[in-house]
Amino acid sequence: MNTKNKKLLLVLLFVAPALFFYGTFNLIGIARTFYYSFMEWRGISAAKTFIGLGNYATLMQDGMVWNALKNNVILVVVSVFIQLPAALLLALLINTKIKGNKLFRTVFFMPMLLSTVATGIMWLLFYDPNFGLLSILARSMGLEVSTAFLQGSTALPAILFVICWQFIPFYMVIIRAGITNIPEELYEASKIDGANTWRSFLSITLPLLAPTLRSAAILQLVGSLKYFDLFYIMMGGSPNASTELLATYMYKKGFSEFQMGYASAIAMFMFAISFVVACVFLYMTKTKEAQA
Amino acid sequence: MNPVLKRQLFKAGIYLASLVILVITGFPFVFLLINSFKDMPEYLSNIWMLPQKLYVGNYGRVLQPSFLRYFLNSVIVGAGSVFIIVAVSSMISFSFAKMQYRFKNVLYFLIIAGMMIPVHTTLIPTFTLLSGIGLNDSLVGLMGPYVSYNIPISVFILTQFFKEIPKEIEESAIIDGCGPVGIFLRMILPLSGPAISTVVVYTFLSIWNEFINANVLITTTAKKTLPLGIREFYGFQTVNIPAVLTAILVGSLPVILVYFFAQEKVLNGLTQGAVKG
Numbered sequence: 001m002n003t004k005n006k007k008l009l010l011v012l013l014f015v016a017p018a019l020f021f022y023g024t025f026n027l028i029g030i031a032r033t034f035y036y037s038f039m040e041w042r043g044i045s046a047a048k049t050f051i052g053l054g055n056y057a058t059l060m061q062d063g064m065v066w067n068a069l070k071n072n073v074i075l076v077v078v079s080v081f082i083q084l085p086a087a088l089l090l091a092l093l094i095n096t097k098i099k100g101n102k103l104f105r106t107v108f109f110m111p112m113l114l115s116t117v118a119t120g121i122m123w124l125l126f127y128d129p130n131f132g133l134l135s136i137l138a139r140s141m142g143l144e145v146s147t148a149f150l151q152g153s154t155a156l157p158a159i160l161f162v163i164c165w166q167f168i169p170f171y172m173v174i175i176r177a178g179i180t181n182i183p184e185e186l187y188e189a190s191k192i193d194g195a196n197t198w199r200s201f202l203s204i205t206l207p208l209l210a211p212t213l214r215s216a217a218i219l220q221l222v223g224s225l226k227y228f229d230l231f232y233i234m235m236g237g238s239p240n241a242s243t244e245l246l247a248t249y250m251y252k253k254g255f256s257e258f259q260m261g262y263a264s265a266i267a268m269f270m271f272a273i274s275f276v277v278a279c280v281f282l283y284m285t286k287t288k289e290a291q292a
Numbered sequence: 293m294n295p296v297l298k299r300q301l302f303k304a305g306i307y308l309a310s311l312v313i314l315v316i317t318g319f320p321f322v323f324l325l326i327n328s329f330k331d332m333p334e335y336l337s338n339i340w341m342l343p344q345k346l347y348v349g350n351y352g353r354v355l356q357p358s359f360l361r362y363f364l365n366s367v368i369v370g371a372g373s374v375f376i377i378v379a380v381s382s383m384i385s386f387s388f389a390k391m392q393y394r395f396k397n398v399l400y401f402l403i404i405a406g407m408m409i410p411v412h413t414t415l416i417p418t419f420t421l422l423s424g425i426g427l428n429d430s431l432v433g434l435m436g437p438y439v440s441y442n443i444p445i446s447v448f449i450l451t452q453f454f455k456e457i458p459k460e461i462e463e464s465a466i467i468d469g470c471g472p473v474g475i476f477l478r479m480i481l482p483l484s485g486p487a488i489s490t491v492v493v494y495t496f497l498s499i500w501n502e503f504i505n506a507n508v509l510i511t512t513t514a515k516k517t518l519p520l521g522i523r524e525f526y527g528f529q530t531v532n533i534p535a536v537l538t539a540i541l542v543g544s545l546p547v548i549l550v551y552f553f554a555q556e557k558v559l560n561g562l563t564q565g566a567v568k569g
Contacts, residue, residue: 007393008393010391010472010473011391011393013383013473014383014384014386014387014391014472014476015383015384015387015399017379017380017383017384018380018381018383018384018403018443018447019384019399020380021376021380021436021439021440021443022403022406022440022443022444024421024436024440025414025417025418025421025436025437025439025440025441026406026409026440026441027402028417029413029414029417029421030409030413030414030417032416032417032420032421033413033414033416033417036416036417044419044420044423090313093306093309093310093313096306098303098306098310101310103314104310104313104314106555107317107318108313108314108317109317109551109555109559110317110318110321110548110551112562113544113547113548113551114540114544114547115501115503115518115519115543115544115547116503116519117501117503117519117520117522117523118519118522118540118543118544121522121523121526121536121540122324122537122540124526125533125536125537126320128533131335131336131533133323133339136339165316165317169317170562173559173562177559177560222408225410226410226411228504229503229504232504233503233523247410247412250412250415251412251415251504255508260416263416264416267410267412267413267415267416268413270410270412270413271409271410271413274409274410275408
């Protein structure tokens, strides 16, 4: 065997195993979803009929899709404008040198340790209209409020609160890692120059934290657009109009109603949105970086 | 206002805020623990305080063979997947960092872009593919999407790390008569402990907690992973709140224990994995 072929064989040896998995499930998977999205296909074993853009036409006129997208956008807004600032505040809090901050730090991280299913079911029990700790608390304080937290207009905020509970600690850890990477000398120098805490936060911490905040923001952006777990679990597997997300709606169409073709079209719609949003975000931050 | 007083007030404010957040984040865990030792009637009459008598019936209910089976299944799927992920990702990352070939950058981009693919996009094909070869409702089949979905982030972390390993090390190995396979196995892998442990922590936790693929693929009770198992237990015991709280606590205990013994390692794994993603 000549050296060129030998080298090619060697590359293949290193590349092939990963490519086998990634190709089978991710690359071919997307291609197949794309293919299915042009089919009328009800049920796993049912025949597929090509209907062109039929599913996409249905999607454009399906009010539930746009309603779900609206809920996704609300989730994005809550993530970027509530979770991120709160995480930044918490990160600063555990970074101040006060007595007991090791304890605070350890406990603040703890919501991250539960799986989403555990978190969802735990909060389902807390929100239970009769026996949940919140309704018992409300009754013992003599409050005459409706305790059907997960019904009607309070369902979305109730779930969003749990998402914040679960994810703010996660972003706090990320931001704290960014803060600890800022060299101490910068703060000492600014102190000598007479800057107060607020001033050095604005002119040292925030600018040097920008890359960290940017990656956290994109994580939240992409994560919110494909979010599924807590909404599905806390709504008992069937979210209604006020709590439906694109992912839960796709799941409902595909695996409860077995409209596999239509569900594939919704999945491609999600894919396109995530892709475009991520590209735009990366492009915008890239050009910012180039200017800086 | 005098500066000493001002500093004191500032400090008091920080303590107050910290205490409030301490309650919000920590109280649910205390609640899980104390109520896991109550039966339902006591839970209803005495929800806030320590139990009057230590009731262990909830633990008896949770620690049944079926629940232990969920545990074992999660460990099998997690350990098996992580082993494959580390093996295949480190190999392809080695080719990205240390070998020259055509289309290398295209291939790298194609894999990294996978981090942005919503898992729902491939849910239906994964299901039809695994059903087609009889690997749906099987722990081995479940490993397929788990491995595939964790390859992008792992390749990203490992390639970055391998690139920073100095060329001189390889060159000295080549002089000693090492081929690429030898360099990979005897030089690169042993030097990459930190990056590999990041990948292990991050991918194991994400698989341990994974819900949607397992929910679609696994139907037999004996093959369910822990998240599905907790959900099933909740389905059976909906009216027995303390029992479900106990299941949540027991199911989360391994991660909580690991966290308390190796806090920095867990946090590093999580943040590095995420930030680099």
